[in-house]
Amino acid sequence: xxxxxxxGGGLVQAGGSLRLSCAASGSRxxxxxxxxxxxxxxxxxxxxxxxxxxxxxxxxxxxxxxxISWTNARxxxxxxxxxxxxxxxxxxxCWVPVRGMDYWGKGTLVTVSS
Numbered sequence: 001x002x003x004x005x006x007x008g009g010g011l012v013q014a015g016g017s018l019r020l021s022c023a024a025s026g027s028r029x030x031x032x033x034x035x036x037x038x039x040x041x042x043x044x045x046x047x048x049x050x051x052x053x054x055x056x057x058x059x060x061x062x063x064x065x066x067x068i069s070w071t072n073a074r075x076x077x078x079x080x081x082x083x084x085x086x087x088x089x090x091x092x093x094c095w096v097p098v099r100g101m102d103y104w105g106k107g108t109l110v111t112v113s114s
Contacts, residue, residue: 002027002103004094009108012084020079022094022105033097034070034077038090049079084112
């Protein structure tokens, strides 16, 4: 089974920056995609950014502000978040699909104050 552990969340003022990290371990097969999702209180979980063999994807709400990247070994994925807004406040979770199964981290809380 794949274990994902996020870190880097915290409290930041609007306009500030944070960098989230996710460490993946235990995969017996190649990881070809990784991503970040977020869920705000009272809202549905939404995709924020993904990276795969085919390229990257960003939600329209974060384009130009967030950047996703991964290591050559694909055992770490990062989310650099700049120009943060109060509406970015959410629990951010790491996502890795392996052989048709979705694996999720516990999440890290990002709070952006106005």
